[in-house]
Amino acid sequence: MEFTELEDYPIPAGVLTEWLPCVAADAWSTDPRPVSYVHEAHLRRTAGSRYGDVPDAWLGTAFEVAGRLEEEPFRRALERWIDRHEPLRSQVVLSGDGAVGSGGVTRRTAPPGAVSVRYVRHLPSAPDDIREHLEQLLADCTEPHTWPAYVFATLEPEDGDASAASFTVFFAADHAVADAYSVVLVAHEITALYEQERSGRPAGLFPVGSYIDFGAAERADAADLAGEHEAVRIWREALTAGGGAMPEFPLPLGPRPAGAVPQRRLSTRMLDDDRANRFAARCREAGHGFFAGTLACLARATVELAGVDRFRTIAPSHTRSGPMWAGALGWFVGLRPVDIDAAGATDFATLTARAGAELRRTRASARVPFDLVGELLEVPMRPRFLVSYMDVRFVPMAAQWPQWNARTLRSRSYTHDVFLWFNRSPKGVNLAGRFPDTPTAAANVPSFVERVRELMHEASEGREWDTPEHGNEGASATGR
Template identity: 90%
Template structure:
């Protein structure tokens, strides 16, 4: 499943319908469970600013469902799905002065949320895309409820393969992480079929991210500056001269004003090559992420001449079966530093990457924003490399047939994020980087070099001793 922006998803002419969750005022109850560290920090960062320099304000998905849209079964399916995931029935607001801390949660019980729909007149593709962009941005604002929205699109022209309609879903990042939105297509499709035909959806029970956040708070209540996770981050920042890891090549000056980042989507490996790449990683005694980081480090040596490749890598915090299918922000962050000196071969770099991932594992188990509080410094990712294996998500093999994609909002930050996603079709990379001539000259060639290196590994080719590059001209980075 590709991870992309709405502008890159094919949208035909047709009829757009908005599906809007509603709840009566007397349905809400004060909920004493505390908000997770990530959620509260997100609310504070976005308070008072639409473009609060927060990457990925919303995440979502789009997928097709075969057959004509039947409004009542679809409406009931959405209501069942909202009942299934408690965060969709809960809302957090900041209390008083942000500096004083504290937040207030209110939650509605299952069955209290109904879904109403607004059906629009037939429209052209560009008009629909523009309307959707605004709808998804307006209805995923983190300080209001609901911070999520659904839409469907019924095309005017039905091709020979039969009728279908497209479902769009988007939610504020505090409601769902990238893995959460990967689950949406299967769950909503299954619930819709249940409401339409009576066939049971067969979904496994899930836990509530609200409970997870409360437990996380309790576990971290006595965390101090000498904790292993804090020490790992302190050492990483010190090694980087006090700053967060940055992309190894120049990005140019920050654009004036709110300039959306550029995006890219690259097929890194097909399924056959991905399997062979994974086999090479196993031969080296490490996993797919370690091998990918080895290729990134090698590219950084060749193009930027770095001796220490530094980045940030997310790790999921879904520590038990009750969280496997839950909706929420189950993500920890850890620093990664790979020593590239004195080595030329893939196996050695993969081994160093694997050892580093093991060494920093504990840092991803402690909330990233809490670590920043304990260190007394603002911590924002500048260069992030994510890997997610989604081959075994229910109905993953159907994603091409469903034209399923994960979506992300536009971003306005001055950083580089690279997401490697492995699906049954292979490995796709989605990325975003600043809209500057320097970044445009450096980031895509860097990604292409990583792709070539991954191909060489999959072909069992050995790497020669690299000619170390340099940061070069500040305009081109070459």
């Protein structure tokens, strides 16, 4: 499933309908369960600012459903889905002024059946007007300090033809409600529940746990964590190796733009399914997985283009440690440092082995909340260069995504960093990225990605790499 922004999703003329969750005031009750570390840190980072400088403020999805929209079955399907995922019925608010140490947090939760969904249907509109309205709707209704921090919308053909081929569903939520894996589950679950309401055929969805319970367990497990813990030690060593700084993109990005300038974005097909399978086979021959091979190509590109023998980045890792979390909605993500020594490594197998060893070495660091590690180290920690890999081939109904025109969506970002997301689906491997809107970054990031793509193709074809010619050595330390 391609990961993109709303601006790149095709939107025709039609009729837009907003689907808005509501709860009676007396349905809320105080919930003593603590908030997860990442959720609380997210709230504190965004406190006092309606539009904070926080990357990925919301995540979402868009997909098509066959047939004409039937309002009542769709409304009931959304209510069933909200009942299924407890975080959609819960709100966390900060006490005090939101600053660290100024107070705690308070949670309120509503029981299943308490949320009703109302809808507001608009007049037929042109594509540009619909896109503008949607962008504002998704931004306004995913604010992390209010409930609901999520919203639904549908778009139907404007002629109202009963034989219409399909309608489009949009969903967006604040990142504290859903991570990237959560949103790839949405299309299947809502489509299945809608069909259940229309036909009576059971949706067949597996039971899921509550991210609220996950957060409470995470707090309990980390209660006695101290500075000598393995995860803290790994992060301390990573920061020391970087001179106290988080990893940065290996090529110059140029000076930060004055004012709030949206980042540029890119999306490119890295490998088709056949090449992806052959690339995976090369990784297995080297004794490691697909992500290790991808990191090997990134490290090789760094040697060639930046003239340095170390590739450093931050990599997300899921924390869905049990079957009850497999389909749960929430922010199940840990972060780990990655530091690959590419010195003397001229072949794919050697670099892949080094990348695989590094992923094993830092595995424990992703199991401890990133923000807690920052507290223990007393260092502000925020990713500047992140590389993600997610394999979604086996998500229910993944093969239907092209037919459904399904995409994952992300909000605009205004930060001065580089994030790269490699997503493997039944169609192959797609890379989505965002980077600063500067002439320097616009020249360096796409060319870096293109070289990585070429290296992945070479590996998939079984071609060996020659001894690299170092690029502009030291350039990565300039122009920021």
